Amino acid sequence: MEYRSGFIAIVGRPNAGKSTLLNAILKEKIAIMSDKPNTTRNNISGILTKEEAQYIFVDTPGIHKPQQQLGRVLNKNAYTAMEDCDCIGWIIDVTQDFGSGDEFILKRIQSLHKAVILIVNKVDCISKEDLLQRLLDWQSRYPFNEIVPVSALKKNNIDELLHVFYQYIPEGPQLFPEEMKCDHDLNFQMCEIVREKILFKTREEIPHSVAVLLESKEYVDNKLNLKMMIVVDRDSQKGILIGKQGSMIRSIRLAAQKELSKKCNCKVELELYVRVEKNWRNHERKIKEFGLDELNEDFN
Numbered sequence: 001m002e003y004r005s006g007f008i009a010i011v012g013r014p015n016a017g018k019s020t021l022l023n024a025i026l027k028e029k030i031a032i033m034s035d036k037p038n039t040t041r042n043n044i045s046g047i048l049t050k051e052e053a054q055y056i057f058v059d060t061p062g063i064h065k066p067q068q069q070l071g072r073v074l075n076k077n078a079y080t081a082m083e084d085c086d087c088i089g090w091i092i093d094v095t096q097d098f099g100s101g102d103e104f105i106l107k108r109i110q111s112l113h114k115a116v117i118l119i120v121n122k123v124d125c126i127s128k129e130d131l132l133q134r135l136l137d138w139q140s141r142y143p144f145n146e147i148v149p150v151s152a153l154k155k156n157n158i159d160e161l162l163h164v165f166y167q168y169i170p171e172g173p174q175l176f177p178e179e180m181k182c183d184h185d186l187n188f189q190m191c192e193i194v195r196e197k198i199l200f201k202t203r204e205e206i207p208h209s210v211a212v213l214l215e216s217k218e219y220v221d222n223k224l225n226l227k228m229m230i231v232v233d234r235d236s237q238k239g240i241l242i243g244k245q246g247s248m249i250r251s252i253r254l255a256a257q258k259e260l261s262k263k264c265n266c267k268v269e270l271e272l273y274v275r276v277e278k279n280w281r282n283h284e285r286k287i288k289e290f291g292l293d294e295l296n297e298d299f300n
Ligand SMILES: Nc1nc2c(ncn2[C@@H]2O[C@H](COP(=O)(O)OP(=O)(O)OP(=O)(O)O)[C@@H](O)[C@H]2O)c(=O)[nH]1
Pocket: 012, 013, 014, 015, 016, 017, 018, 019, 020, 021, 032, 033, 034, 035, 036, 037, 038, 039, 040, 060, 061, 062, 121, 122, 123, 124, 125, 150, 151, 152, 153, 154
């Protein structure tokens, strides 16, 4: 078996299960998951090094119709990932009907002329008969190179999916060291942990667009001191985040602190601040400042 290595862009509508799939493949929590659409903003890459190949995954923000500046930047990132890869894994939620978001992706894929593997996700939620019907429906929409049903959540058929990816990446040497699982540095992952706790604790009240920035980081006496800034775009959101007598921010801080300690293997002291930046999602400069337009710099 020849050794192969290549880039696989995972694209799909918000909530299709991209992050869950990436985590199932990499067997480690590196992309954040939540039940809200569009929690994945940067192109988190996961790297899986196996005996036969190195699979480099580019996770993309959910493709959706751009409504604001931030939406446009997100879409641009997803598209660049699609153009630069060796093959595309288009993940769909099998329980959802074909919609305008799919139409949008389809158009893009048609113009790229790349191998496209349709990953039919959430098959645990549907009967065999319905699944068959859905597969036939999807098959008639595009000449996919392969169609692979999976359950990212239950980790079903993941090995088969890798086997399929293998066939669509080129022969070549290992591109990254074996122990490297993700190209994003720890700082980014730490901010994502805090953002995940915010989304989880505040439920629908804080939009997915909340930004978390690392202000400072220092080790003192075997303890990691972190200062992070949470940026929201309305005063009312600041109120929600802080909560009654600071109860919400405290609960976010404690939950994040616990996970950060596990991640960093040391005691962590986290300080959180909330800043209101009105309408920051519409300002390109701010988007840049928050690092949301960066695209896999290490790979380019
Ligand atoms: N039942 C079931 N649920 C799943 C499966 N895969 C993902 N989910 C759920 O679907 C929701 C969305 O999953 P994510 O992985 O966050 O989706 P995503 O596509 O990364 O979403 P964005 O970040 O918005 O792009 C979560 O609640 C997951 O638990 C699956 O195979 N079966």
